[in-house]
Amino acid sequence: MFDPSLFLNPWSMLAGVLLVSSPIIIHLINRIRFKRVQWAAMEFLLKAQKRMKRKLIFQQLLLLLLRILIILFLGLLVGRYTGFDLTGQESRTTVHLVVLDDSPSMADGWRGEDGTPSDAFEEAKRVLTDQIVKAAAEATVPQTMEVYSLSSLTTPHDVGRLTDKSADNLKSHLSQFHPSSVRVSLAEGLKKVKDEFAGRGADVSKVVHVLSDFRATDWTDDGDAIKQAIADLTAAKVKINMVDVAHPYRKKDDRRSPLAHDNLSVLELRPAKLVVARYDPVEFTLRVKNFGNSEMKNVRFTVKVNGDENKGRSVSIPTIPGNQDRTAKFDLTFDRIGTEEKPLDRFSLVTVSLESGEPGGIVADNLRHAVVEVRERLPIMVVEGRPNLRETKEGDGVYMRPVFNGAFGGYAWVDKTTRDLETADLGKYAFVMLLNVPSLTDAAVKNLEQYTKTGGGVGFFLGPDVNANDYNQTLYRDGGGLFPVPLEGKPSKELPEEELQARRFRLSKKILLRDPARRTHPALAGLYTDERGEPLKDAELFERAFWFISIKRHWPVVPVGKWHDDKSVAELYCLPNESPMSDFEAPVRAVTDRIQRVIGDAEFAKYKEAVDKLRDDLRRVVVSSDPLYRLAGLLDDLLSDQRGEGNPTEALLREFWANPKNADLRTEVARLRDRVKYGDPLYVAKEFGRGRVAVVTTTAGEAWSDWPTEKPGAASYRPFVNEMANYLSGAGADENRLVGAPVEIRLDAARYKPSVRRAFMTHDPFKPAARGNATDPAPIVDLKEQPLRAEGDRLVLGFTEAVNPGAYLFTFTNVKPQTATANEAPEAPEYRGVAVNLDAAHEGDLRRVSRDDVSVLAPGVELQSPDDPEWAKAFRNKQSDLSETIWLFLILFLLLVAEQTLAVRLSHHSTGTEVDAIAPSAAAVIHRSTSRVHAGEHEEPTIAG
Missing domain, CATH: 3.40.50.410 (von Willebrand factor, type A domain)
Known part of the structure; x- marks a missing residue:
């Protein structure tokens, strides 16, 4: 609705009324200034004027109206009048x-x-x-x-x-x-x-x-x-x-x-371990994605350590198709460690940046950081269940110790007892290894679980002294504890020497990979890939040693339980099934009968010969006295889903199983094969919080196995233990922290001071300042101290200032318990490094x-x-006013022209003929006067006298 107050101001309104009224006022003043005087000639003129009075009055009123309109339109022009329709206009x-x-x-x-x-x-x-x-x-x-x-x-x-x-x-x-x-x-x-x-x-x-x-x-x-x-x-x-x-x-x-626009993003840079030994090669995984539609070829990256390209290397990816990602792996070694003067030099910043450039997109996602802590050697805590046999051949760790204490192992073996697990600060150890430990107290379990949840690693080798009931109640806890599987009540039975010898010389693997897909699991990947992270051409090269290993005894796992459905638990290696052949006679007959009905269909005639042969072999072997592994081998041949030898029958069988009509039958055969082939788990891994747990169900020494000593099978023992150590020490390394996300670290309030010192280091090769700083291209900047938040018996670091890509370094103060020895300092610094990076997975996708x-x-x-x-x-928030249109100026111009024309007509500037017609006598007088003037103008001047 129109609001007059928006346009009408009282004082400006009054001034406008006076201006508009001015022609009327002037007209009235002109009317009253004349006085009537008796004059015969004028009376004569008035009589003549009365004859034109009506016409003159109309013309005068018209002139008056024109002048009023001119002033009115001038007011509208100066006032920038918009009209009365304010629809859509905001008055607030x-x-x-x-x-x-x-x-x-x-x-x-x-x-x-x-x-x-x-x-x-x-x-x-x-x-x-x-x-x-x-x-x-x-x-x-x-x-x-x-x-x-x-x-x-x-x-x-x-x-x-x-x-x-x-x-x-x-x-x-x-x-x-x-x-x-x-x-x-x-x-x-x-x-x-x-x-x-x-x-x-x-x-x-x-x-x-x-x-x-x-x-x-x-x-x-x-x-x-x-x-x-x-x-x-x-x-x-x-x-x-x-x-x-x-x-x-x-x-x-x-x-x-x-x-x-197309864009290339570095999605991930992940070290295999966050804490590494000096000069020990560390594997890094680089993952890059091409968010564009065009293929990118020969994509090169520069790797720098603390901003120094000479300590890094170059990485090249041959091709990255559009909308796909590619992974590259490379190794780095580190030589800088912390000193008393520069304790934070223990941290090394690894920066990967795009070297080859890209035509468009964003630059910020073309680099990524990782941080590792470098120590002279990595301490590992080892707890043996029989410490009195520690230095003997019967000891549980006697064959494992040389693996870690070797010249190139990078680890420092630290012997501890189960009591130490209750109070020890486990955070300073790369991982904890428990060898044939009978049981653990609640305090020890709590300490281990807290250590693992925050990124620690715990390994178990079982043995004859293990108390299965205690493990199930305190460590497994119906799937809620760190131990991945429940154990049976007693270990496998001890076999007579004759049967052991028979198994030793059996032409089959004594350790089986539970699933070919497990070769990519972090606990096994290093055994099946080369230094670039590519799968080995001969994937079974490492497993050939398993033909010559004898696992005499082990701890069986409860076959049915929550652990089967737990996504955090992975069964990696298992033992062959040693059940009697007769246990599978009925299932094999049922499956082969179903196969016979299917293969009788004319649609599958081309596969009949190959399938019939294997079906007959299955029926023959299942009633024989052959070892069970022969039946498992025939089922493998029938399914042809394992790595084959390239004979034509395998391709034919794969084609047969690829038919959707055979999907249910294939599932049934695969389940039967797994039951026949795979026995109890031997190697199981679990993700627990941010940490990792690995369990081997036999001994680390010779008590139940000849794996560490029997050649050539022993050749696989050291690589296996090394890979297990890499897996455990790499716990927490796969965390991909993003800028802006809070960094939270929880500590035991009884062991730490309630404050933390903070620092930051970064390197951006795309900034000229970083390239020009030759003395320290990745300086460590002090961010001062921050108090820790108390939550019950915990101190919590809630760091919310990680808003720039790089590494944030934290120095905590560990307070030693009162039971510490006199040689131990009452306080000791403890360091943590956290790398944060851009959210390239979201920000790099420019669709x-x-x-x-x-x-x-x-x-x-x-x-x-x-x-x-x-x-x-x-x-x-306004309408266009009349001053912005040409029509107002055109109307005003026409009014001015009309006003001037009418004004001239009514201003008594009459022509001679008009005077003669209106007043003849007056005209005669005017003519005589004019004639005299003109005559005088032409007279010659004379000289008087």
């Missing part, structure tokens, strides 16, 4: 809150038509200052603005009331900001402005501007949260304006997803969301584009 003060996306993907760059480089973030700043602010500053009602960056929602920039200088001031302020390294959901920004608007009353109009690149991953992963935030803002009567600032610009009527998807999640909100100038005009 308007508050603009801007959500400025500064996530890493906003650094997506391109070059304009003139070759000037730009990116989505710069485009967002330009749209804000040149379009939104300038338009809003022209509004007729007050406009205020606050700018919220996603990475710093708690510290908005208050622009204040918008004026004609606001755009330049805001542009100057924003020039110091660039895309951050932190990814924050757009939903968080929308929730923040909703809360801010909640504190504003209904007497203000509310507008939120969202300037973002609208990536598909953001709207897919956070779609529900964004939808809810949009709904909340709409319910609060907040107008939402969304602008997609990514390039290429979004077409106004195109509902599809717009084009996006953009479609308009249709935005319409679903944000109904009623139109998605704008920077190259469309029309949408910003709505924020001027």
Whole structure:
């Protein structure tokens, strides 16, 4: 509804009325200044004038009206009158809150038509200052603005009331900001402005501007949260304006997803171990993804250690197809360790950066960091169940000790007892190994579990002294403890020498890989891959030694239990099934009968000969006295799903099983094969918290096995133990921390001081400052001390300042218990290093969301584009006034012309003929006077006298 107070000011209204009335007033004044005087000639003229009175009055009134209209239109021109229709115009003060996306993907760059480089973030700043602010500053009602960056929602920039200088001031302020390294959901920004608007009353109009690149991953992963935030803002009567600032610009009527730039991202850099020995090779895994559609070839990366390329290496990936990732592995050795003067030098920063470059995309995801702690040797705690036999041949660790204490082992063997497990600070050990330990106290179990949950590794070799009942109750705890499997009540029976010899010379493997897919498990991967991480051409090379190993006794595992369905538990190696052949006679006959019915179908005639032969062999062997492994071998041949020898029958059988009609039959045969072939588990691994647990169900020494000593089978013992050690010491190394995520470390309040010293180190090869700092390209910056938060019997580090990629280093103070020996210092520093990196998996994917998807999640909100100038005009909050149209000036011009014409006509400037007609006598007098004047002008002057 029209509000007169918006346009009519009392004083200006009064002045306008006086101006409009001025012609009338002047006219009345002119009328009253004349007095009637008796004059015969004039009476004659008045009589003549009366004949034209009606015409003159009309002309005078018309002239008066023209002059009134001229003044009225001049008033409308000066007052910039907009009319009475103010539909859509806001009369209240308007508050603009801007959500400025500064996530890493906003650094997506391109070059304009003139070759000037730009990116989505710069485009967002330009749209804000040149379009939104300038338009809003022209509004007729007050406009205020606050700018919220996603990475710093708690510290908005208050622009204040918008004026004609606001755009330049805001542009100057924003020039110091660039895309951050932190990814924050757009939903968080929308929730923040909703809360801010909640504190504003209904007497203000509310507008939120969202300037973002609208990536598909953001709207897919956070779609529900964004939808809810949009709904909340709409319910609060907040107008939402969304602008997609990514390039290429979004077409106004195109509902599809717009084009996006190609991009290459380094997704992962993972060391095999977080704590390494000096000069000991450490394997790193590099994973890279090509988010573009085009294949990238010969992609090279530079690896630097503490910013020094000479201590690193170069890594090359031959090809990365579009929308796929590739993995490369490489080894590094480290020579820098901590000293008393520089204790943090124990940490080495490994930085991988893209060397070959890319045509577009973002630069920030082209590098990644990892941090490792380097020590002279890695201490490992070893607890033997029979410490009195520690130095003898019958000892449990006698054959394992040389593996770790060798010149190139990199480990320091530390003997401890079960009592030490109750109070020892396990965090300083690379891992803990328990050999034939009978049982553990509750305190020891608690300490072990806490150590493992926080990233430690615990290994078990069982033996004759193990108390299965105690293990099941305290360590397994129905699947809730760190021990992966429940044990049977007693170990396997002791075999007579004759049977042992028969098994030893049996032409079959004595240890079986439970599933070929397990070769990629972290506990086994190093045994089946080369130094580049590629699978060995001969995958069974390592397993050939298993033909010559004899496992005499072991601890059987309860076959049915929760551990089978526990995703954190993996059965890696097992023993062959030694059950009697007769146990499987009925199942084999049932399966072969079903095979016979299927193969009789004419559709499978080409496979009949091969299948019939194996079916007959199965029936013959199952009733024989042959060892069970022969039956398992025939079932392997029938399924042909193991590594074969390349004969034509295998290909034919694979084709037979590939037919969907045989899927159920194949499943039945595979289950029978597994029951026949695989016996009790021998090697089981479990992920427990951030740590790892590995269990071998036989002994580490010769008590139950000749694995460590019997050649050639013993050749596999050292590699196996080494790989087990790498697995346990690498616990926690696969954690991929992201910038912005809080770092939380929980400690025992009784063992640590309630404060921590912090430091930061990084290296960015893409910044000139980093390249030019030859003395220390990766300096360690002190971040001062931080108190720890107390939670019951725990001290908690809650570090929330990890906002830059690199390594954050923490120094805790370990307080020794009162029972410590006199030689031990009362306090000792303990160090932790954490690498944080960009969320490249999300930010590197530059694909953009479609308009249709935005319409679903944000109904009623139109998605704008920077190259469309029309949408910003709505924020001027005013109508075009009459002074902006040509019609007002044209009407005013016509009025002036008409007024002047009529004024001349009515101003008594009459022609001679008009005077003769109206007043002949007066005309005669005028003519005589004029004649005399003209005659005088032509007389010659004379000289008097």
